[in-house]
Amino acid sequence: MDRRLFLGGLLSGLATRGRADAPLTSVRPVARPATAARAAVPAGGAADLVAEAKLGGRTCYALFDLKSGEMIEAIDPGRPMPPASTAKAITSLYALEHLGAGYRFATRVIATGPVQGGKVAGDLVLAGGGDPTLTTDGLAELAAALAKQGVREVEGRFRVWGGALPYIREIDRDQPEWVGYNPAVGGLNLNFNRVNFTWKRQGKDYAVGMNAEDRRFVPQVNVARVSLSERDLPVYAYDEKGGFEDWSVSRQALGGGGSRWLPVRHPDLYAGDVFRTLAAGAGLKLPAPEVASRAPQGRVLAERGSDDLDDILRQMMRYSTNMTAETVGMAASQRRGVTRHAVSGPEMSAWLGGRAGVKGARFVDHSGLGGASRISAEAMASALVRLGPGARLATLMKEIGVEEDGVRLPATVHAKTGTLNFVSALTGYFTAPGGRQMVFAIFSADVDRRDALGMSERERPKGGKAWVKRARGLQHDLIGRWASLYSA
Missing domain, CATH: 3.40.710.10 (DD-peptidase/beta-lactamase superfamily)
Structure with a gap:
């Protein structure tokens, strides 16, 4: 052998x-x-x-x-x-x-009111079905489906619902805060509930950012932010006050440039943030996402099923x-x-x-x-x-x-x-x-x-x-x- x-x-x-x-x-x-x-x-x-x-x-x-x-x-x-x-x-x-x-998880976009002349007379809801494999490109397909139907405006709110499965902040509390294989889990998940932190040296400083990179689309992320710190350790520090997922990273640990997937703790808002950006690219302007506490009722405008189990x-x-x-x-x-x-x-x-x-x-x-x-x-x-x-x-x-x-x-x-x-x-x-x-x-x-x-x-x-x-x-x-x- x-x-x-x-x-x-x-x-x-x-x-x-x-x-x-x-x-x-x-x-x-x-x-x-x-x-x-x-x-x-x-x-x-x-x-x-x-x-x-x-x-x-x-x-x-x-x-x-x-x-x-x-x-x-x-x-x-x-x-x-x-x-x-x-x-x-x-x-x-x-x-x-x-x-x-043959079981499939479904992610849906639901209008809580009628759709007339390209306008949703109510709220638009991105409703997760627990799909663990939903990616940025998959969300882009849902945004494109809305555009194909001529949806251009929403009178009400843009909400996200992840209640199809219960939420946990992390899989194992004994893991380091920053490891990407220990993210939150819920009913609306995206990119395995990880956000892509990127850095590139520019002169004596760095350009840093957060995105939701996939094969076709690389939208910037707004609900997760990153800043650099002059400390040596810890390399990564996390805070979520003020409604954002804020990461600070040791400048000394970065080297020339690169990227790393960091865990997401609020996956429903993360998915909503990315969908909002993709929808804007398809001609649909949405307000900032809000979390829905109840399963939405209304007309399904677009749906995406996962692969078979x-x-x-x-x-x-x-x-x-x-x-x-x-x-x-x-x-x-x-x-x-x-x-x-x-x-x-x-x-x-x-x-x-x-x-x-x-x-x-x-x-x-x-x-x-x-x-x-x-x-x-x-x-x-x-x-x-x-x-x-x-x-x-x-x-x-x-x-x-x-x-x-x-x-x-x-x-x-x-x-x-x-x-x-x-x-x-x-x-x-x-x-x-x-x-x-x-x-x-x-x-x-x-x-x-x-x-x-x-x-x-x-x-x-x-x-x-x-x-x-x-x-x-x-x-x-x-x-x-x-x-x-x-x-x-």
Whole structure:
């Protein structure tokens, strides 16, 4: 097995961590009987590989035969471990069962009064339906649809409504304020609820700005502002007094020029601000957006549907989009009568226990960003054995090729990675040479080392990159072992 090729596939997610929430674009799970026969801890071999990785903390794994449902090999498979983003595999199963593979989120523009002679005699409302993938270009399509109908004026207010899903200010409160993969979540979301901060040196100073960049349109943003500070640390500071999302940035940290996506805390107003700019470009002048407290009633002037849920989940699994996971997970929980994000993760835990017959899973969210989530390798692999085939889960996961001595083997891994500080996880489906199909979950975590980090260390902890590289190398070596031992 070519370790470089395999690691390249796994580590590709690390290279886009800063853009983890930005892809630039029903089948009901059927429970399968599975007998989790107790697998013996392998003597030597796998245990030696774990020791050689020198990760500290704990490494646990479980390998199952997909056809029989029996556990083939394991190390400490029942220990609860942080799943990191492999939790998104469970979220995918949860969303598919409750929403259906063909489910679509809809964003609408609604007039609360009649439209005559290009004038709306009432309010115009941008109403979100929870779409986690709505982008600036998508909003531009809605603005163009209004222009095509000849809408040029609004007598009343311009309002935004994000009540289709409950609002949370951030996914995980233990993350740094400025990381783009920890934004707010609500019913009206845009650009994964991130705003693009740009800077460019001009002489001895900088030109800075905020925009909502997409492929076709790059509108400036007014509800989020940025200024420069002469301090060294913190690099980023946030304030939202006065109705604006104000960021100040250390001038010394900027260098020559660049851009970075920062999280948005008021996504409904952000979407309204961007839509207002796009509408003006289409010939429709709107007042500043106001938040609507109730679902709007009136005539739908324009509507934009998302891709099907299975396509959304495929992109979520590939790019590990935290906001998407929280949105689809919350939408699924609403079907079960849950109305708060704080209850949604635990509700998924209860569903998994009843649906897949696994014990001890505890999810605090749907993305795996919260470090308090726990699931054992045995429970994770069992869930994928019992529920994954009926939901075609493997087809939603990223494919990682396997080579040996430069020759592509008939062995394929479809898997979901997970990374937090000093936490690395990999779970998925493995077809060995010879065609034997297996399911695995590998969890490594040094929780004490992770918990010891201060807030300023959490974005790029000292030693974190090297630790993850060793953890990914261990995952490669374990799968290489399985390819050799279980190819029959």
